[in-house]
Amino acid sequence: MRGRDDVRLTAVELGAELGERATLVQFSSVFCAPCRATRRVLGEVAALVPGVAHIEIDAEARLGLVRELEILRTPTVLVLDADGAVVRRAAGQPRKADVIAALGEAV
Numbered sequence: 542m543r544g545r546d547d548v549r550l551t552a553v554e555l556g557a558e559l560g561e562r563a564t565l566v567q568f569s570s571v572f573c574a575p576c577r578a579t580r581r582v583l584g585e586v587a588a589l590v591p592g593v594a595h596i597e598i599d600a601e602a603r604l605g606l607v608r609e610l611e612i613l614r615t616p617t618v619l620v621l622d623a624d625g626a627v628v629r630r631a632a633g634q635p636r637k638a639d640v641i642a643a644l645g646e647a648v
Contacts, residue, residue, distance in 0.1 A: 548627040554606065555596050562592030563647035564621040565640065568600045568612045575634040579616040586640045593644060622647040
C-alpha cells in the first residue's frame with residue numbers, strides 16, 4: 542500500500558460525494574459474491590458511524606481508475622479520510638470489526 546499522503550481521491554474522480562469524516566470506497570465486479578457481502582458490511586458501518594459514506598465502484602466500468610490505483614482484485618476497499626487521502630487498503634471481504642478499526646485511522 543502506498544503511504545498516507547501518496548494518494549488523494551476527489552468526489553469528481555469517484556463520481557459521488559465523500560463522507561464528512563471518512564469514506565469507504567469499494568471496487569466490485571458484477572459476478573463477485575464476496576462483493577455483495579462487502580456491500581452489506583460497508584453499508585452497515587456507514588449507517589452506524591456518523592459522517593461516513595460508502596461508495597461502490599464497478600471496476601469494469603472504471604478501468605482507468607482501477608489501473609491508476611493498482612486494484613488487482615474485487616472486492617478491494619479503500620478507506621479515505623475527510624480530505625480523500627487513502628489511509629487503509631484491503632483486498633477481499635472484510636469483517637465488520639476490521640472496517641470499524643480502519644475507520645479509527647481515518648477520523
